[in-house]
Amino acid sequence: MTRPIIEMRNVVKSFGLFKALHGVNLQVKEGEIVVVIGPSGSGKSTLIRCINQLEEHNSGEIIVDGAEVGRGRKSTVLTEVGMVFQSFNLFPHMTVLRNVALGPVRVRGLSWASAEERARRLLTRVGLEGHVEKYPAQLSGGQQQRVGIARALAMEPKVLLFDEPTSALDPEMVGEVLDVMQQLAKTGVTMVVVTHEMGFARRVADRVVFMDGGRIIEEGPPDEIFNAPRDPRLGSFLQAVLSH
């Protein structure tokens, strides 16, 4: 029930001579909602990109759903990890429906008919039932990001990774995306969310992880992190983001 679905042990990631992760240890339990915060350049993106191997780590271990990933290993377990990007990265040459149905057809082997049925159901869930035949460019940023979430969900992943999903949005669209994510959090899917939305972290996170300089500096339940930060770096980070 509460076995770790993600386990990172002493993970190091370098870009050339620059170390972006200095031996990170992180466990995420099944169904847990982990929010990662920290200043820009602290390694948050690198951390979650290592989990689904968009970046290959240099040393340490990353175990997802019981299987070690990366460093030359070909792992099918990565199809159990979904990702939502800051810049949406929808496929511009496909309709919204196709965007969402593609993965299930190509990776899960569903027929187009049943994949599109699944896609319609998910798009309804994120409030986009009226837009299925449109192309991404015809949608607002908030709508595109909800398609991005539906696309990740269509693979029925065990883990969903979010890399600053609302950072590219106009302020009035942030709420609609966070609402969808909050709904999602109640369904029992494991989520790792990098975000600067501290309100969301307080309301939704089971655990908040604070990173700085490629290290996890402090972690704990949102109450502790936001009300009683121990490390001075966390204190000054919170002061900076909460008083902007």
Add this chain to the structure above:
Amino acid sequence: MVTNIEVLPVMSIFDTFLNWKVFVQTLPLLLSGLTTTLTLGVTAIVLGFVGGLVLALLRLYAGSPLRQIAIAYIDVFRSIPILVLLVVIYYALPFVGLRLSPFGAAASALSLVSAAYSAEIVRAGIEAVPTGQFEAARALGLSPWRRMSDVVLPQALRIVIPPITSNSINVMKDTALASVVAMPDLLKQATQAQALAANPTPLISAAVIYILLLMPLVRLVGVFEKRLAVRGR
């Protein structure tokens, strides 16, 4: 000769260069030449594009020996003049037992060179697809082949339509070199007809046919470029 022409009345100029009777007489010959030219051009464009696609993928994604071979191929065939390649294929290869028909030699030379140019065009197209598209395709769990065929290539090919059209115009023009190896293309038939009729009208007609054939494509490239400039703003 030159002084002769200078004293000819206007009517004679028409008789000489735009002689209706000669035009009608030699038109069937010209049209058969045009068919050959079109067949050769389209063959080379299609083969060159398919070859270019394969070369671009090898150059970008293949492992060590294949990648270097693709790079070497592209460099060599972008350096060699088509006429030289054509003459080598047609006149030199028979010495090692490879004898190609004029059409085969011309189609080979044009396709081999066009593939090298197409490869660089397609490579630029693939590289112009945003990184986020590759990452999204990978994060979905698509296989490398599916990432290419479903996500990257459809976007890359849209990007390369203007430069590929441009390259196709060049291939069509270069088909005229095939007359050197006695292939009965439009130019060859026109020179033949000129000799038979002892009148240059067929040559003028051939020139006009080339222009009529290619000008729409040239215009099309112009439209693409204008549209790109608007979008780029």
